Amino acid sequence: MLDESDNAGVKFGCHVIDRMISWIGQSIMLPTLSNMVQQMMGSNDWRFKFTAIMSLSQVGEYVKNVDDIAPIVKLVINFLSDPHPKIRFAACHVIGQVSDDCQPEFQNKFHQELVPVLLNKLSDNVPRVLSHVLAAITNFLEGLDKELIKGYLESILNTIFPFVQQGISLVRENALSAIAAAAESAREYYRPYFEKSVPIIYEIMKTHTQPEYKQLRGQCIECITLMGFSVGKELFMKCASDIIELMAQIQKNDVALDTLDPQRCYVLSGWQRICLILEDEFVPYLQLIIPPLFKVVEHILQAKKQVKEAEEEASLFSMAPEKKKPIELIREAGKKNNNTFEHEEAELAINMIYVFITELKKSYIEYVEPTVELVLRALTYPHSEKIRKQASKCMPALLTVIQDSNHPNKQELKIKLGQGFLDALWTAIITEFDPETILQMVRAIRDIIDLCGKFMKKDEIEETSVRILRVLRDSDQRKTENENYKKEGDVEAEELEVLNEDNDQEEDLHVGIAELIGILFKTHKELTLPLVNVLYTEVLTKVLQPGLSDKMHKFGLFLIDDMIEYLGIELIPNEWPHLSEALLKYATDKTCFVRQAALYGIGVLALKSKDAFAPLAETCLVKILEALKIPKGNESDRVYGFARDNAVSALGKIIQASGAKLNAEVIIPEWLSYLPMLYDYPEGRKQHELLVDIVLNWNAALVFGQNGERLPRVMKILTTIVDTKMSNESIERKISQIVRALLADEKTKALLENACKQLTDPQKKRLEKVMMKGMKQ
Amino acid sequence: MQKILSVKDITTDGVKQMAVQAIVSMMERIPKIFKDNPVLLKDFLEMTFAYMIETTEDVTPEWINPKEGIYI
Numbered sequence: 001m002l003d004e005s006d007n008a009g010v011k012f013g014c015h016v017i018d019r020m021i022s023w024i025g026q027s028i029m030l031p032t033l034s035n036m037v038q039q040m041m042g043s044n045d046w047r048f049k050f051t052a053i054m055s056l057s058q059v060g061e062y063v064k065n066v067d068d069i070a071p072i073v074k075l076v077i078n079f080l081s082d083p084h085p086k087i088r089f090a091a092c093h094v095i096g097q098v099s100d101d102c103q104p105e106f107q108n109k110f111h112q113e114l115v116p117v118l119l120n121k122l123s124d125n126v127p128r129v130l131s132h133v134l135a136a137i138t139n140f141l142e143g144l145d146k147e148l149i150k151g152y153l154e155s156i157l158n159t160i161f162p163f164v165q166q167g168i169s170l171v172r173e174n175a176l177s178a179i180a181a182a183a184e185s186a187r188e189y190y191r192p193y194f195e196k197s198v199p200i201i202y203e204i205m206k207t208h209t210q211p212e213y214k215q216l217r218g219q220c221i222e223c224i225t226l227m228g229f230s231v232g233k234e235l236f237m238k239c240a241s242d243i244i245e246l247m248a249q250i251q252k253n254d255v256a257l258d259t260l261d262p263q264r265c266y267v268l269s270g271w272q273r274i275c276l277i278l279e280d281e282f283v284p285y286l287q288l289i290i291p292p293l294f295k296v297v298e299h300i301l302q303a304k305k306q307v308k309e310a311e312e313e314a315s316l317f318s319m320a321p322e323k324k325k326p327i328e329l330i331r332e333a334g335k336k337n338n339n340t341f342e343h344e345e346a347e348l349a350i351n352m353i354y355v356f357i358t359e360l361k362k363s364y365i366e367y368v369e370p371t372v373e374l375v376l377r378a379l380t381y382p383h384s385e386k387i388r389k390q391a392s393k394c395m396p397a398l399l400t401v402i403q404d405s406n407h408p409n410k411q412e413l414k415i416k417l418g419q420g421f422l423d424a425l426w427t428a429i430i431t432e433f434d435p436e437t438i439l440q441m442v443r444a445i446r447d448i449i450d451l452c453g454k455f456m457k458k459d460e461i462e463e464t465s466v467r468i469l470r471v472l473r474d475s476d477q478r479k480t481e482n483e484n485y486k487k488e489g490d491v492e493a494e495e496l497e498v499l500n501e502d503n504d505q506e507e508d509l510h511v512g513i514a515e516l517i518g519i520l521f522k523t524h525k526e527l528t529l530p531l532v533n534v535l536y537t538e539v540l541t542k543v544l545q546p547g548l549s550d551k552m553h554k555f556g557l558f559l560i561d562d563m564i565e566y567l568g569i570e571l572i573p574n575e576w577p578h579l580s581e582a583l584l585k586y587a588t589d590k591t592c593f594v595r596q597a598a599l600y601g602i603g604v605l606a607l608k609s610k611d612a613f614a615p616l617a618e619t620c621l622v623k624i625l626e627a628l629k630i631p632k633g634n635e636s637d638r639v640y641g642f643a644r645d646n647a648v649s650a651l652g653k654i655i656q657a658s659g660a661k662l663n664a665e666v667i668i669p670e671w672l673s674y675l676p677m678l679y680d681y682p683e684g685r686k687q688h689e690l691l692v693d694i695v696l697n698w699n700a701a702l703v704f705g706q707n708g709e710r711l712p713r714v715m716k717i718l719t720t721i722v723d724t725k726m727s728n729e730s731i732e733r734k735i736s737q738i739v740r741a742l743l744a745d746e747k748t749k750a751l752l753e754n755a756c757k758q759l760t761d762p763q764k765k766r767l768e769k770v771m772m773k774g775m776k777q
Numbered sequence: 778m779q780k781i782l783s784v785k786d787i788t789t790d791g792v793k794q795m796a797v798q799a800i801v802s803m804m805e806r807i808p809k810i811f812k813d814n815p816v817l818l819k820d821f822l823e824m825t826f827a828y829m830i831e832t833t834e835d836v837t838p839e840w841i842n843p844k845e846g847i848y849i
Contacts, residue, residue, distance in 0.1 A: 009832020012794055016801050016825050023808045024818065032815070036822055051829040085836055127842050169845045212846025492806070 010054050018058040026062040033059070046084045053079060053090035060101035066109050069098060073110055077117055085126040092121075092129065096136035103143025114140060115152050119159045127168050134163065134174035141181040149182065150189045156182050157193055164200060169212065173219050176201070180223040187230045194231045198224060198239050205246055209254065217254075218266030221247060225273040236277050244274065244285050252292045257299045264296060265345050272352040275359050283363045294370055297349040301377045301387075343384045350378045350390040357397040365405040368398055372417065379428050388428065389440040395421040396447035403451060418452040426467050435478070435505040438471065439512045446516040454523050461524055465531040468520075472513055472539070479506045507551035510543075514555050518562030526571055535559055536575050544582055550591040557586055557597035565604040569612055580605055580616055587623040592635050592643040595627055599643065600683075603650035606657040617658055621667065624650050628674065641679035648674040649683040652690050659698075668694070668702050672710060675717045676726055684726040691717070692734035700738075708751035715755040719763035722770050736774025739767070797828055 021029040033055065040052035056072055063069055072094065079091035095114065099106055118137050124130045141149065141156070149156075160182075163175035179197070183190045205220040224243055228236035247270060255263050271289060275282050353371060357364055364371075375398070378391035399421075402414045425441050425448075432438050449456075456464065482499045485491065491499070517535070520528050543556040560579045569576050583605060586598035602620050606613055627647045632640045651671045655662060675691065677684035691714075695703050704711045718735050721727040742752040756764065800821055804811050811818045834840070 007832065007834060009794070010829050012797070013825050013829035013832075016797055017822070019801055019805065020811075020818075020822065020825075023805050024811055028812060028815075028818070032819055032822060036819075036826065040826065045830075047830045047833040050833055051826055054829070055826070085841065086833075128840055131843075168843060170843050170847055210846075215846060 010051065013051070014054055014058055017055050018061070021058060021062050030059065030062065046087060049079075050084075050086050050090050053087065053094060057094045057097035060098035060106070063102065066102055066105040069102065069106065069110075072098070073113065077113070080117065080121050085124075085129050088121075088124065088126075088129045089132050092132040092136040096132070096139040099136065099139040099143055104145060107140060107143045107148065108145070111140075111144060111148055111152075115156075119155065122159055122163070127171055130163075130167075131170045131174045134160070134171065134178050138174065138177040138181045141178065141185050144185050146185055146187045146189055149185045153182060153186055153189060153193070157197070161197075161200065164204070169216050172204075173216050176216070176219040176223045180219070180226045183223070183227040183230050188232070190227060190230045191232075191235060194227055194235055195238070197227060198243075202239070202242065202246065205250070214254075215262045217250065218263045221250075221263070221266040221270040225270045225277075228277050229273050233277055233279070233281070237281065240274070240278060240281070244289070247271070247274075248285075248288050248292070251289070251296065255296060257296065264300070265348060267293075267296070268345070268348040268352045272348075272355045275352075275355055279359060280363060283360060286360075286363075286367065290367055290370075294374065297353065297374055298377070300346050300349050301374060301381060343387070346378070346381060347384060347386050347390070350375075350387050350394070354390055354394050354397065357394060357401060360401075362401060362404040362406070364401045365407060368401055368417075371398060372420075376424055379424055385434045385437045388432070389437050392425065392428075392437075392441045392444035395425070395444050396451055399448060399451045415452050415455045418448045418455070421448055422464075429467075429471060435475065435502065435509045438475075439505070439509045442471065442509065442512045442516050446512075446519045449516070449523055450519045452523075454525075456524060456527070458527055461520070461527040462530065464520065465528070465534070468513060468517060468531070469534060472510065475506045475509050475513075479503050482506075504551070507549060507555070510555040511551060511558060514558035514562070517559060518566065521562050521566035525567060528567070529571065532563060532567065532572060532575070535563075536572075540582070544586075550589075550594050553586060553589070553591075553594045554597050557583070557594065557601060561597060561601040561604060564601060564608055568608050569610060576609070576612065580609075584619060584623050587620075588626050588630065590630070592639045595630070596643040596646045599624065599627060599646040599650045603646070603653035606650065606653045609657075613657060614661060617654060617662065620650070620654060624654075625670070638679060644674070645677040645680040645683055648677055649680070649687050652687040655694075656690055664699075664702050669705075669710065672703065672713060672717070676721050678726065681725045684721075685728055685731065688717075688721050688727060689731050689734070692731055692738060695738050696734055704751075708748065708755075711751050712755040712758045715752070715759060715767075716763065719759055719767050722766040732770050733774060735770050739771060740774065793828055793831075797825055800824075 017033065021033070037052040037055060040048040043049060053076065056076070059072065060069065076091040076094045079087050082088050082091070095118070118133060118140065121133045122130065124133060137156075137160070157179065160175050160178050163171055164179065165172075183193075183197075201220045201224050205217050205224070208216055228240075228243075247267060250263060251267050255261055255267060271293065353374060356367075357371065371394070375391050375394045378387050378394075381387040381391070399414050399418055402410050402417065407413060422445060425445050429438055429441050432441065482503050486496060486499055517528075517531070520531070540556050540559060543552045560582055563572060563575070564579060572579075579601075583598045583601040586594055587602055589595045589598065602624065605616070606620065609616065624647050628644065628651075648671065651667070651674070655664065655667055655671060672691075675687065677687055691703065694700075695714075703714060718738075722732055722735065739752065742748040756767065759767065804821070811821065
């Protein structure tokens with residue numbers, strides 16, 4: 001909200017106060033600050049009051065209960081009517097900053113007081129103050145719930161729209177921001193106002209072509225596309241063509257490449273929004289938009305020669321990082337150096353490309369080639385990890401475009417491009433220093449290999465294995481260095497926190513590497529056996545030691561799960577018993593995600609061991625039932641639910657694998673008592689399909705009970721999953737078959753009718769629906 | 778640092794800003810010194826406010842009515 005021209009010294013001081021609260025702690029700082037502010041408020045010198053009010057803007061971030069802000073709100077509302085314009089300005093500043101820091105609680109609590117007061121202050125006769133009232137309104141509206149803004153929308157728009165059309169550019173820009181915030185928060189409630197709003201903004205975009213109105217035009221683009229996002233495709237389509245053509249014209253003729261131009265940023269995010277609104281309807285415009293757009297992106301992604309030096313200079317006076325809006329970035333960029341803005345622009349550019357690829361899917365095929373060049377450039381963008389990460393994500397997404405397209409040589413093209421991407425990613429990983437970015441690159445490699453299937457030869461797999469092991473060893477080395485540094489002593493608490501966070505990221509990277517190795521096993525089977533040998537002899541023994549962290553155990557268990565699932569007992573018979581032992585050991589681990597990984601492994605062990613499973617079955621069952629009895633404790637429903645679902649799934653897989661060899665009369669009712677699975681959808685669908693398959697193809701009495709005593713329970717399970725992600729067409733078709741079969745016999749019909757009486761109304765409706773569907777098939 | 782900040786004739790505000798910056802960096806490195814010494818903390822907060830007050834500019838016509846396209 002506050003820019004350099006408003007007062008650099010005050011801005012700097014506010015940052016210092018913010019850092020003091022952050023480092024010293026609010027319990028010490030807030031009373032000290034409050035005493036001093038009260039003293040300064042009593043001064044006759046307006047500068048004391050101004051500074052004191054400005055300092056209050058830093059408090060919101062640290063207030064735990066929004067009720068504690070009530071005295072500040074009361075105070076600043078009074079200052080909104082102060083005779084001195086800078087005091088009124090400061091009061092607006094506090095409201096804007098606290099709105100941002102404490103949303104949505106602040107808005108929920110104070111909307112009745114603040115919305116009318118702020119709208120009333122739009123009568124201020126000082127343009128600078130007026131623009132700051134609008135900025136405060138923008139921040140307030142951004143955090144206001146759509147149900148709350150609904151009642152104010154008419155008066156907000158009636159009061160603010162006149163400021164869009166007249167006055168100095170700063171006021172008009174901030175009025176546009178406020179309208180955009182209102183449209184964004186109101187979502188579908190903005191529909192009645194959309195068609196009236198668009199011509200006003202469109203006219204400004206079209207007519208204000210002078211250089212001093214670049215910011216204004218940019219904000220018009222933002223406002224109009226945010227409105228479109230809120231009102232949806234159908235309504236936006238009515239004016240989409242005119243808006244897109246005008247934006248394309250601005251992009252082609254008015255967006256400067258070699259100088260700072262705020263329009264660039266707005267055009268990039270504008271196209272991204274339009275793509276999300278229009279989806280496939282956006283495709284016809286791509287020919288018009290993409291060639292000039294890619295020129296802009298290419299320019300943005302060019303590394304600036306002086307960036308590094310300028311960054312070093314800037315860091316001397318760096319302040320605590322904060323979340324910035326495009327308008328602030330643009331303004332700051334205009335004042336001092338352009339680096340942050342350029343990085344932000346580059347981030348917007350690569351995000352926009354990612355949205356285009358993933359939203360337009362196969363329709364994007366024509367643009368894959370030019371996009372590849374941009375993505376490869378972004379992968380080596382030196383000044384922002386975010387850009388390198390997003391570029392990595394674009395790569396498998398581009399391969400998916402090719403895979404889903406009608407390109408005549410799509411298989412060869414996919415593999416050729418995939419190989420090129422893999423080379424680029426492995427090269428980038430060598431010079432990458434940020435573990436989170438390395439993890440994203442490893443994930444991209446995993447997805448590329450998964451998409452391409454078996455395409456590497458023996459020597460390429462060996463090379464890939466060497467690279468994987470190097471990433472693993474480098475990560476281990478960084479972890480060890482961090483640990484050693486921690487032991488050296490004299491490490492501050494904050495530094496310790498950073499080192500622990502770093503190591504946590506390294507462990508996430510380990511898990512990511514395990515997932516990549518899993519995909520190699522899946523796609524290249526026997527070619528990976530030399531890698532298995534290294535992992536088995538050097539890695540697993542180390543990471544599964546009891547004293548290591550949960551994430552390292554998860555890493556080891558992931559490797560085991562994938563060895564069992566994708567290589568099978570035929571390829572690794574000697575390792576099999578030891579792998580099974582490790583799974584059993586961790587199946588009852590106290591940590592949900594470790595337990596989940598081990599239980600999943602037991603499930604695949606049952607399916608993949610063939611005859612070798614029989615001697616293990618009893619021990620596995622005991623462990624699974626033990627795991628199911630572990631209480632939830634403080635774990636979240638979701639985390640606990642996933643572990644529980646994997647235990648249930650393992651039980652089902654043992655039933656599936658053991659068939660008649662198992663004491664099914666006991667185990668199946670036990671398994672049923674834990675169904676349906678509600679968290680792990682893919683595993684859930686497998687188990688629910690197994691349930692209907694046992695009824696249809698194996699032995700219905702095992703499921704329903706000899707006298708149908710479990711039929712009510714089964715019907716509850718089936719009618720709970722119908723029409724949800726826990727089911728699919730195949731399961732529902734089989735449910736319909738089961739019900740029809742039960743209805744065909746008088747005895748079972750009576751049992752079914754009795755079971756259905758115990759269903760809730762929504763469950764009965766779902767059953768009717770599935771039967772209707774079944775009749776049609 | 779206090780001396781630097783109290784001198785009235787240092788017109789280059791960068792020097793005073795650097796003084797405040799130096800102290801806040803020290804505070805971030807060793808917050809305990811300030812946590813354990815309320816007087817020192819109060820003095821530093823006062824210095825920060827003094828700097829803010831001193832650099833607060835009067836209302837000018839340019840501030841009231843910024844020129845068109847001020848941020849471009």
